[in-house]
Amino acid sequence: MRLIEKVWFNSHPAKWLLVPILLPLSALFWLISTVRRISFNFGLSKSYHLNKPVIVVGNIGVGGNGKTPVVLYLIELTRLLGLTPGVISRGYGGKAPHYPYLLDENSTSLEAGDEPILIQQRCQVPIAVGSDRIASAELLIAQGCDIIISDDGLQHYRLARDIELVIVDGKRLFGNGLLLPAGPLREGKWRLPKSDLVIYNGKSSQDRQQKYTPGINMTLVATELCNLLTGERIKLKDFIKRNESVNAIAGIGAPQRFFDTLTAHQLKINKQQSFVDHHAFALADFSEFDDNIPLLMTEKDAVKCHDFCKENWWFLPVDAAFSDEDRQLIIDKTQIAIQSAI
Structure with missing residues (x-):
């Protein structure tokens, strides 16, 4: 684990040196992200609504929370509901020949990133990667997809969404609770109640009582x-x-x-x-x-x-597993998203 992650999540003694140095940068990060969010909230920047339902699976912190198992779960769930899902992703770490880049059987992690390749190999689902998520989604819709699942992209406000699922690591939770780079958060915990569903990856012994709502438990089964x-x-x-x-x-x-x-x-x-x-x-x-x-x-x-x-x-x-009650809640939220997009 990198030193900065030990500071974020394990209260490493280096926090006394690094956090005061990084806090001004966190303040700048907060200012820029707040101005950007307000711009979308008041219509100064426009969100684009697709003609198909969009489910965003994201988090308020850095990676490692369990988004990919949830995306895999949603692919199978939407197929059971009679839909043809497509997945969009930033394709972190990949260098595709062009964007948006539609994966095929010859695509590699060097081109598309590791998570999109994993998802394609596991589910054989249409996937498009690129920083312009709207262009990626439209490419998938042109391929016949009638529901879009966004792997990450919670803070990509330009893409309007019908449902937001926020994944939280039940063990690490929110680390020291600070914004990047002094802490691991892209947005504060205030963001959780504004989502449609908070999914805790593993049981959490704290913070759950604050009812970030509605919150459910996910386990990873091997x-x-x-x-x-x-x-x-x-x-x-x-x-x-x-x-x-x-x-x-x-x-x-x-x-x-x-x-x-x-x-x-x-x-x-x-x-x-x-x-x-x-x-x-x-x-x-x-x-x-x-x-x-x-x-x-x-x-x-x-x-x-x-x-x-x-x-x-x-x-x-590993596969995401939910209780019958929580599975039904996810189905209900997904069906609402579908209806709202019609």
Whole structure:
């Protein structure tokens, strides 16, 4: 974990030095974002309404909150409702030949970013990436999509939305509660009640009593492992029986969450290594790992490692799970969004 993240989330002693230095920049960030938001609220800047419903899945802080599992969940949910979803994304870290860029079976994470590739490989759904989310959405609508799911984009006020789902890491919550760069927040906690639904990724022991509303719990469920080289899938319980220990890497927003997931399933981690979110992996990153011990990684990391993977490398897909009551709430919110766009 980078030092600044330790300051944001773990109250590292360096906070006494860094936070006072960064607070003036946070004040400037607040001023610029406030002026921009007011501009949209009073019509000085225009929001664009598409002729199809738009669901925005975002957060008020930096990454690693669990947006992608929610996007995957919504893709399947909207298909069950008889719709043809399309996903738009910024495509962070990718350098496409042009924008908006429509992914195909030959697209790579170098072009589109890691999350869009993960989503496409898992769901075979139309995906367009680019900073102009409206242009990306219109491209998908031209492809026959009748509902747009925006992966991130909560602060992209130029794109009007019919429903907002805000994802919050139930463990890290809001860190020190400060705006970037002194803290991890893009917007303050005041933003939560203005959304349609707050989804807590994992149970939270605090802040829930403030009722940021309505708030529901999400758990990430893992049932199997997939081999990067062969595509073989094996039940997690069977894999555990065969392997006394594993190595693990994670280049996501909250790497420790992945390692905790492994240990929670009774996997003994021999060696683990964290990388920054969206890290561009190369074979040299794995030189210190013993090839005789299985190496486990997240699905997001795996999309960047297929070109040089080894036979003992595995990734762990996870799925969002909700209670029946909360699932129905998501369905109700989605159906309202659909009706409001008609």
